[in-house]
Amino acid sequence: GQQVMQIPQYQHVQEGEDFTTYCNSSTTLSNIQWYKQRPGGHPVFLIQLVKSGEVKKQKRLTFQFGEAKKNSSLHITATQTTDVGTYFCAGRGAGNNRKLIWGLGTSLAVNP
């Protein structure tokens, strides 16, 4: 079945370092969404990418959607302790398959 692989599973960085998490789908997606879950909290929507090759920025966060709409990345520049949490990608299937398929998430820890 359709799968979304997300790597790495964990990442530990020093404050100020950059961080990137990657998602790869086994099939073409119609769109991909990114969520952030703080420790003890619930997932909160960050952004949705729809177009092939799309790049969107939110302050220090940069989101990319691959040309083939099968992969995506989230890059954080100069991490801060407030970036701590788990970042999930969720891909929406194309065609008749409209299910949202979730990656397992990348847990980010930031040392002050």
Add this chain to the structure above:
Amino acid sequence: KAGVTQTPRYLIKTRGQQVTLSCSPISGHRSVSWYQQTPGQGLQFLFEYFSETQRNKGNFPGRFSGRQFSNSRSEMNVSTLELGDSALYLCASSPGTSVSRETQYFGPGTRLLVL
């Protein structure tokens, strides 16, 4: 608008019991999805309800069931609880009318511990 609410927030049950969790979506949202979250397993999709009908279903055993009421509130039930059912159960709502582009609004979750 008030966010998604879930009750109860915490629950302790013993093996073999059953449990019912409740979710009230954002006002105007007609789609409610349920997820199970355990450490290392990410978000596992249980099912989605829209207008009182199950629209999508994950790969969980029949012990997991749900329903949605006419006011869009939803409940999920787990019968014959097992230790492995201990998890955070998250409910998420969305308008439901434009499936291909909608995002999910999550509630705070119900943390279930099975002893």
